Amino acid sequence: MNFALLVLFLFGILLLLVLVAVLRDTPKLRRPNADLGYAEDLDRRHVNFFPQVKQALAAEDFTFLASRGSRALAQVAGKERRKIALAYLACLRSDFLKLWRLARVIASMSPQVGVAQELERLQLGLAFSWRYEVIRIKFIFGFAPLPELGSLSEVVSRLSIRLETAMKELGERAALTAKLASSLNGRGLDTP
Amino acid sequence: MSSFPPQVLVLWACSALAQLIVVILLFSKGSFRKLPFFTVYVALNLCQAVFLVIVYSICGTSSETTKSLAWYSECVTLVAQALATTEILRLALRPYQGIWGLAWRALTCTSAFVVLMVALTTRGDWVTAKWFELNRGYHLTFAAAVIACLLLIRYYSIQVPAAYKMILGGFCLYSCTEILINTVLQSLLKKAFYDYQPIWQSSTMLSFIVVLFVWVAALWKPLPVDARQATPPSDSIYQRLSPEINERLRELNEKLLRLWKMEARPQ
Numbered sequence: 001m002n003f004a005l006l007v008l009f010l011f012g013i014l015l016l017l018v019l020v021a022v023l024r025d026t027p028k029l030r031r032p033n034a035d036l037g038y039a040e041d042l043d044r045r046h047v048n049f050f051p052q053v054k055q056a057l058a059a060e061d062f063t064f065l066a067s068r069g070s071r072a073l074a075q076v077a078g079k080e081r082r083k084i085a086l087a088y089l090a091c092l093r094s095d096f097l098k099l100w101r102l103a104r105v106i107a108s109m110s111p112q113v114g115v116a117q118e119l120e121r122l123q124l125g126l127a128f129s130w131r132y133e134v135i136r137i138k139f140i141f142g143f144a145p146l147p148e149l150g151s152l153s154e155v156v157s158r159l160s161i162r163l164e165t166a167m168k169e170l171g172e173r174a175a176l177t178a179k180l181a182s183s184l185n186g187r188g189l190d191t192p
Numbered sequence: 193m194s195s196f197p198p199q200v201l202v203l204w205a206c207s208a209l210a211q212l213i214v215v216i217l218l219f220s221k222g223s224f225r226k227l228p229f230f231t232v233y234v235a236l237n238l239c240q241a242v243f244l245v246i247v248y249s250i251c252g253t254s255s256e257t258t259k260s261l262a263w264y265s266e267c268v269t270l271v272a273q274a275l276a277t278t279e280i281l282r283l284a285l286r287p288y289q290g291i292w293g294l295a296w297r298a299l300t301c302t303s304a305f306v307v308l309m310v311a312l313t314t315r316g317d318w319v320t321a322k323w324f325e326l327n328r329g330y331h332l333t334f335a336a337a338v339i340a341c342l343l344l345i346r347y348y349s350i351q352v353p354a355a356y357k358m359i360l361g362g363f364c365l366y367s368c369t370e371i372l373i374n375t376v377l378q379s380l381l382k383k384a385f386y387d388y389q390p391i392w393q394s395s396t397m398l399s400f401i402v403v404l405f406v407w408v409a410a411l412w413k414p415l416p417v418d419a420r421q422a423t424p425p426s427d428s429i430y431q432r433l434s435p436e437i438n439e440r441l442r443e444l445n446e447k448l449l450r451l452w453k454m455e456a457r458p459q
Contacts, residue, residue: 005379008328011309012371015335019364022342023357101349108288108348118294 053088056081086139093132100125195253197390203397204241210404211238217411226415229279230359233272234407240265263323270330277334277363281341284352291348295341302340306333328374335367358410362403369399 055061066074103121196204214234218224224231243265251258285292307329338360345352373395377388 002379005375008332009372009375009379011332012368012375015332015339015364015371016368018339018343019335019361019368022339022346023361104348108291108350 049088053085057085082139086136089132089136089139093128096128196393200390200393200397203394203401207397207401207404208238208241210401210408211241214404214407214411217408221411221414223411223415226283227276227279227359229272230276233269233276236269236272240269259323263327266323266327270327273363274334277338277360280356280359281338284345284356285350288348288350291344291350295344298340298344299337302337303333306336324374324378328371331367331370331374335364335371338364338367353416355410355413355415358406362406362410365406366399366403370396373399 062074062078065077100121107118211234215231215238218227218231218234244262247258247261251261281295282292285295309332311329342360342364373392377392377395
């Protein structure tokens with residue numbers, strides 16, 4: 001089999017695998033308006049606990065513990081706090097995914113979808129995933145990467161700004177449609 | 193006709209029978225009104241079978257005229273296949289104007305990319321096996337474009353009725369198997385391909401029969417009500433969600449910005 005045919009064959013296999021994956025039904029897709037539920041879930045945001053996590057991972061705390069208690073105590077505390085930070089990180093990801101899915105629902109309802117905007121969101125998602133994995137690995141190996149954690153929070157923030165703009169536009173469009181409809185109805189009533 | 197091996201003739205008969213069942217189902221359940229292009233596609237496939245029987249009877253099975261006529265008739269059904277697929281995608285995405293716009297662009301980009309890829313990989317020797325290469329190129333482009341649309345549908349969590357999914361999946365499955373069969377046979381058999389033509393015929397027909405059974409299952413029940421009626425009016429969703437989400441996002445954003453500023457402050 002020459003190289004070109006091998007490429008074609010592999011591409012065919014890849015298409016077949018993607019087709020199976022795409023057609024597989026997921027529980028989320030089976031539930032109607034599943035994504036809209038995320039809007040109601042946004043109350044429980046974990047990103048709010050960043051100051052506490054930051055405090056828990058502060059180097060001063062460990063120095064204090066080591067000086068007043070023992071090095072072993074500081075190590076135990078560090079281990080426990082890293083676990084908390086990891087849990088926080090997972091929750092931050094969950095916050096991001098909720099917003100991301102909500103953004104997709106908004107886009108799917110919008111009569112016009114901008115390719116650039118969608119690609120930008122995809123890029124945001126990829127950036128978030130990459131940073132998330134890097135920070136997680138750092139935590140697992142015993143580092144406390146606070147600046148990275150901060151930039152991860154920024155990704156969530158940027159996404160929320162974009163969502164706000166999108167929602168505002170949609171709201172304005174809905175209001176305009178309602179206004180047009182009511183003015184048309186009014187004209188109809190005035191007509192003898 | 194008698195020069196074909198018995199297994200090819202049996203598969204041909206099975207395929208024609210399955211197509212007939214699909215046509216009957218389309219008319220008996222009233223689905224032909226919703227899927228006119230798909231109905232035309234299946235009917236054209238049946239007509240092609242009849243046409244080929246006549247051609248093989250008059251011109252024989254191995255003449256150049258027969259081969260050309262057979263491939264020309266295939267072109268007609270392939271065009272009908274593309275139209276039928278577009279029809280189903282349009283039906284599924286009609287309530288989502290924005291996504292439909294995006295899907296069109298995805299279709300164009302994917303098709304252009306795959307056509308370029310096919311042109312590059314088959315450069316040089318495609319004149320000798322013109323029809324074969326064109327057929328595979330078409331199926332590659334078709335499968336990639338439809339899968340791109342299906343990915344888009346999944347990404348935006350758009351609910352597509354199972355019947356439409358099965359029809360689209362059937363089209364893709366057929367195209368994928370065509371790509372694999374053509375590639376494997378071309379690489380394995382090379383110049384001896386014409387001696388092993390029955391293998392190619394049997395395998396392609398078998399995959400088409402499988403797809404026809406999938407379509408029979410999809411069309412067994414009447415097609416669902418128009419998605420436009422099933423989907424709640426988007427304006428009311430916006431009006432209900434917009435102030436709520438805006439408030440929450442603003443709150444989240446402010447908190448994050450404060451955190452970020454705090455983080456950026458030199459310590």
